[in-house]
Amino acid sequence: MVIVIVVIAAFLISMVAILYYFSKRTFARGNSVYDIAKALKDEPTLLDRISDGKNEVEAMPFERHTITSHDGLRLVGKLYRADGETNKYIICMHGYRSSNDDFTCAMGFFVSQGYNVLAISQRAHGESEGKWITFGVKERYDALSWCNYLIKTYGDDIKIVLDGMSMGATTVLMASGLDLPKNVKGVIADCGFTSPWDIVTHVAKHDMHIPKFPLLYLMLPAVKLICDFGLKKESTVNAIKRSKLPILLVHGLSDDFVPHEMSVRAYNARPENTRLISVENATHGMSFVVDEERCKKELGYFLNEVTEKGHF
Numbered sequence: 001m002v003i004v005i006v007v008i009a010a011f012l013i014s015m016v017a018i019l020y021y022f023s024k025r026t027f028a029r030g031n032s033v034y035d036i037a038k039a040l041k042d043e044p045t046l047l048d049r050i051s052d053g054k055n056e057v058e059a060m061p062f063e064r065h066t067i068t069s070h071d072g073l074r075l076v077g078k079l080y081r082a083d084g085e086t087n088k089y090i091i092c093m094h095g096y097r098s099s100n101d102d103f104t105c106a107m108g109f110f111v112s113q114g115y116n117v118l119a120i121s122q123r124a125h126g127e128s129e130g131k132w133i134t135f136g137v138k139e140r141y142d143a144l145s146w147c148n149y150l151i152k153t154y155g156d157d158i159k160i161v162l163d164g165m166s167m168g169a170t171t172v173l174m175a176s177g178l179d180l181p182k183n184v185k186g187v188i189a190d191c192g193f194t195s196p197w198d199i200v201t202h203v204a205k206h207d208m209h210i211p212k213f214p215l216l217y218l219m220l221p222a223v224k225l226i227c228d229f230g231l232k233k234e235s236t237v238n239a240i241k242r243s244k245l246p247i248l249l250v251h252g253l254s255d256d257f258v259p260h261e262m263s264v265r266a267y268n269a270r271p272e273n274t275r276l277i278s279v280e281n282a283t284h285g286m287s288f289v290v291d292e293e294r295c296k297k298e299l300g301y302f303l304n305e306v307t308e309k310g311h312f
Contacts, residue, residue: 019222022215026200027132027227029124030097046289053104060111067149069123069130070141076127077120077146082111087158088307091146092119095166095285096133099126102165106288109296113303115161120146122168132227135196136170137234143175151183159307163188165285166258170194170236173266176247177239186246186306188299191255191285194262195235202259236262240269246312247274248302250295252282273311275302 040047062078069075078100082088090110094102100119110117122139123130147160160183164172169192176187193199200219204210223231240247247270251263260278267276277298279287288295305312 019215019218020226022219023223023226027134027223029131029133040286046286049289049292050104053106053108054101056108057100057104060108065118065149067145069138069145071138073123073129075120075123075129075142075145077118080107080111080117080119082114082116084114086114086116087155088115088161088303089150089154089158090115090117090161090163090303091143091150091172092117093122093139093143093162093164093168093171094119094125095164095168096135097125098166102168102285103163105292106163106295106299109299110303113300115303118146118150122171132229133167134227134229135167135193135199135231136174136236137196137229139167139171140174140178140234140239143171144178144180147181147184151181156183158183160184161186161188161303161306163190164192165190166192168192170199173236173247174234174239176243176245177234177241180245184245185310186248186302186312187243188248188250188302189236189263189266190250190287191252191258192236192249192263192266193258194237194265195232196229197231198235198262199258200231203257206256236266237269240266240274243270245273246302246306246310248298248312249274249276250279250287250298251276252279252284252287252290254281255284257284275312 060080062080065077065079067075092103094100107117121128124133162172169189172187173189173192201212201216220231249263249267251260253260267274279291282290302312
């Protein structure tokens, strides 16, 4: 009997240790998991374009802004101003364990179109505080806080568009289902995943060869206990069904990290006033770089329509 108890106790302790390890590895603040140079080693032209974009942004002046999140974290953003006076703002939210480098190629375009760009560091990234990355569940409220901050700081007549890449795309899509200020005119989401649960199970299966049962199902209460959020708490599909905002979805057809099908599901949740741009030969987050001409055309049209007409 004693041996059985010891074996059961050892098993439970091992499971707790494994769940804590996977939770910390997946959701804790950490360094970038996406090596652009490695991913584009066979695409030197694309890598050069990204490098040029990064140099362009680094040469642009910016203002540093901070806010306090709904749960007490200090969040940091950089505001890049367009030439001349404008009341139009784009809030850019980067991806998982990434940075505002996600927007290095698009940011100059946004500024040239007359938009002030607020590139924020998401919670548990960069200068922003936070221990746990919650895959959009809590970050969606940070997007709302940044919207309210811009309105309070720059006036009730400003117009805001939310833009996100990868996890940032999931964040802004989830935020679209909140009671956002009327100043928010639209949402741009590039290669977002449908929910934390969907992306965790997808990566576990395809990259780590871990089945859902039993480990991933045991992660549900573990993540709630350790990281204080639910993997199934929210999804872009449910948020979009509630949203009344115009939405532009962008996704590369060759994305093997976040499947293109996830943006298809988001689009199908509410096809009216929503557009999906599928880019041939674009891997994760590379749509703008692979087909810059098309993306500029689509983005420019969307921005003009939603800020001037409220639909597209």
